[in-house]
Amino acid sequence: MTPALKTTCLLLALFALVGCQSVYDAKAALNKGGWQQIVTDTRDMNEFPERDQTLVLNYRAHAKMALGYLDSAQVDYLRAWNIMNHGKGGGVASAYFFSERQKWWMGDPYERAFNSWYLGMLYFQANNREDAMACFRNSIFVDTGDLEAGEYAADWLPPFLMRVRCFLDRGDKDGAKMLLDEINRLAKEPANFDPDCPWLNLEAQLEANTVMMIELGEGPYFTAEGHHGSVRAINQGSYEEAYAEVFVDGESLGQSYKIGDTFYQAITRGGRVMDDILKGKAIAKTAGIATGAAAMHVGRVLMESGSAKDSNGTVTAGAIVMAAGAVVLIASLLMNAEADTRGNVLLPGETHLLMAKLPPGEHKLEVRYFDSMGRELRDMRQQGIPLTVPEKGDASLLLRSRPRYVIPTSESWAKSDPYANTPKK
Amino acid sequence: MRKFWIILLLLSFVVAASGAGTGCRQSTREDLEDDEVGPESSGPYAADLLEVTDEIADQIKKQKITERFIAKWGDAPIVAVIRPQNDTRFPEVSQIFQEDLVVELMARYTRDELRFSQRDSDVQEAVASEKEEKESGERTDRTGRRTKLGADYFLKAKFSTLSMTDGEYEDDTILYTFELIDTETDELIFKGGHKIRRVSEKSAVYR
Numbered sequence: 001m002t003p004a005l006k007t008t009c010l011l012l013a014l015f016a017l018v019g020c021q022s023v024y025d026a027k028a029a030l031n032k033g034g035w036q037q038i039v040t041d042t043r044d045m046n047e048f049p050e051r052d053q054t055l056v057l058n059y060r061a062h063a064k065m066a067l068g069y070l071d072s073a074q075v076d077y078l079r080a081w082n083i084m085n086h087g088k089g090g091g092v093a094s095a096y097f098f099s100e101r102q103k104w105w106m107g108d109p110y111e112r113a114f115n116s117w118y119l120g121m122l123y124f125q126a127n128n129r130e131d132a133m134a135c136f137r138n139s140i141f142v143d144t145g146d147l148e149a150g151e152y153a154a155d156w157l158p159p160f161l162m163r164v165r166c167f168l169d170r171g172d173k174d175g176a177k178m179l180l181d182e183i184n185r186l187a188k189e190p191a192n193f194d195p196d197c198p199w200l201n202l203e204a205q206l207e208a209n210t211v212m213m214i215e216l217g218e219g220p221y222f223t224a225e226g227h228h229g230s231v232r233a234i235n236q237g238s239y240e241e242a243y244a245e246v247f248v249d250g251e252s253l254g255q256s257y258k259i260g261d262t263f264y265q266a267i268t269r270g271g272r273v274m275d276d277i278l279k280g281k282a283i284a285k286t287a288g289i290a291t292g293a294a295a296m297h298v299g300r301v302l303m304e305s306g307s308a309k310d311s312n313g314t315v316t317a318g319a320i321v322m323a324a325g326a327v328v329l330i331a332s333l334l335m336n337a338e339a340d341t342r343g344n345v346l347l348p349g350e351t352h353l354l355m356a357k358l359p360p361g362e363h364k365l366e367v368r369y370f371d372s373m374g375r376e377l378r379d380m381r382q383q384g385i386p387l388t389v390p391e392k393g394d395a396s397l398l399l400r401s402r403p404r405y406v407i408p409t410s411e412s413w414a415k416s417d418p419y420a421n422t423p424k425k
Numbered sequence: 426m427r428k429f430w431i432i433l434l435l436l437s438f439v440v441a442a443s444g445a446g447t448g449c450r451q452s453t454r455e456d457l458e459d460d461e462v463g464p465e466s467s468g469p470y471a472a473d474l475l476e477v478t479d480e481i482a483d484q485i486k487k488q489k490i491t492e493r494f495i496a497k498w499g500d501a502p503i504v505a506v507i508r509p510q511n512d513t514r515f516p517e518v519s520q521i522f523q524e525d526l527v528v529e530l531m532a533r534y535t536r537d538e539l540r541f542s543q544r545d546s547d548v549q550e551a552v553a554s555e556k557e558e559k560e561s562g563e564r565t566d567r568t569g570r571r572t573k574l575g576a577d578y579f580l581k582a583k584f585s586t587l588s589m590t591d592g593e594y595e596d597d598t599i600l601y602t603f604e605l606i607d608t609e610t611d612e613l614i615f616k617g618g619h620k621i622r623r624v625s626e627k628s629a630v631y632r
Contacts, residue, residue, distance in 0.1 A: 086468065092628050106631050130508060131516040138514035147592045273629040
């Protein structure tokens with residue numbers, strides 16, 4: 001075996017150890033071929049490492065939902081829900097020494113909240129209000145905020161407001177009022193939600209029969225920074241859109257109001273246990289490299305001076321010190337202090353709400369998006385969105401500025417399998 | 426050369442031991458009432474639902490619902506099981522519970538003792554359209570029109586939870602309540618409850 005081949009083999013083994021396999025780049029896939037690209041790429045879950053499968057399941061569910069395959073999306077979201085809420089996780093022991101990415105992805109609190117929220121929306125749209133209710137409740141429960149400081153828990157409004165709709169659907173005004181009171185007790189923080197949102201009281205909720213949740217922009221993403229990449233930095237996604245205006249059958253319903261900010265939710269989760277572990281690993285790695293290198297140097301000096309003096313004892317001592325140094329050095333090099341940067345990159349930057357009372361029947365919607373200066377972003381305009389308002393109960397819509405969601409126009413579309421008629425690779 | 430293979434062997438061992446591979450999964454059948462198996466978590470377990478179902482069936486027997494009704498009306502009472510209200514944080518529980526309850530009650534009683542009205546909205550829709558087609562002559566019809574069953578009792582259940590977490594433990598106290606209501610008089614024939622507390626531990630690194 002040639003030295004080059006040996007080196008390559010060792011490097012490959014090292015890469016496998018430290019977990020350098022890349023995670024599926026959903027953002028790149030989305031840019032390349034839209035939501036369909038993600039649906040196509042993620043058809044076979046077994047192609048992805050087990051530790052990434054929950055994240056990929058969330059991606060696949062999201063893409064299916066965006067293309068109108070609602071039943072199939074619900075199945076995937078529920079599968080991911082079970083892992084994120086009932087699962088034990090895995091790969092934790094490896095994460096303590098090797099890369100943090102070795103552990104199973106289970107999501108940050110805001111990612112778990114989003115998983116429950118989307119699943120709840122799918123149940124709600126399928127008229128399964130009891131399961132929707134449970135999902136919205138879990139979405140609130142998993143938003144644990146900063147546990148040490150006792151702040152920011154359960155302060156993401158979308159699941160609260162959808163729970164209000166479920167209570168009203170049951171005819172339980174007291175339940176709805178209790179939730180609205182909880183919302184109104186939250187700090188009026190504009191970074192989190194717009195305190196001027198007009199649907200945060202019971203009268204407005206009772207008046208409406210149509211709920212539109214409009215998602216804007218790109219959600220946060222993580223990067224590994226600092227000493228040996230041990231600091232997980234949360235970065236805000238960039239986007240221009242600041243609000244939307246909805247027109248129904250040509251008439252304006254008014255503008256949307258922010259009820260959720262994903263970046264705010266991400267940065268108010270408090271510290272992680274893993275952050276301290278990574279910090280310790282980074283310090284140990286630096287110290288280990290220095291100690292190992294120093295020990296190897298001392299060992300080499302001892303060996304040289306021993307052989308010059310013809311002293312076998314000194315040579316042996318030098319060899320032992322050098323070997324010990326090499327072990328410490330290799331162990332330190334193998335130790336990976338880099339923070340896990342896996343995160344659900346498909347989440348929106350903001351969630352907006354617009355409610356209205358519309359006459360039962362078929363309607364066509366147009367949505368226009370505006371930047372913070374009130375200038376319309378013409379290329380984002382969405383027209384001809386179908387909306388059916390029932391005689392009794394709510395009509396609901398989940399829309400997104402970019403990349404837009406497709407609303408299925410028939411029940412058979414919503415129930416269809418996105419992989420039907422496409423051969424497996 | 427020997428050293429190289431030893432190093433490679435050691436590295437492979439560490440990779441395998443650290444669970445870097447995807448591994449293969451295997452599923453085995455377990456007893457539903459065995460709480461020691463299944464996902465490590467709080468929340469309703471199949472065993473809990475079976476316990477509650479048993480309790481409801483026992484209550485119906487204890488209250489002599491069928492005997493009393495037959496003695497009064499000379500016919501078996503008709504029960505409609507209403508989809509449980511799910512105020513827990515766990516989806517997909519109410520459907521399983523409802524199905525299991527009807528299966529259990531139908532296994533315990535004959536049609537001469539207790540009858541059931543199927544109220545699922547999809548079935549109601551299908552029944553209504555079938556009746557319409559019979560009426561219009563599109564489908565065959567037995568002589569003498571029959572109407573849909575009116576329930577004598579509603580069997581209703583509700584699941585609620587008190588859920589707490591400190592990030593490391595999730596603690597859920599789940600209260601299952603159930604009641605039998607006379608549909609003529611709105612009399613509450615019986616009401617029962619069953620409380621189960623479950624606590625689960627999450628690995629600290631997932632906080």
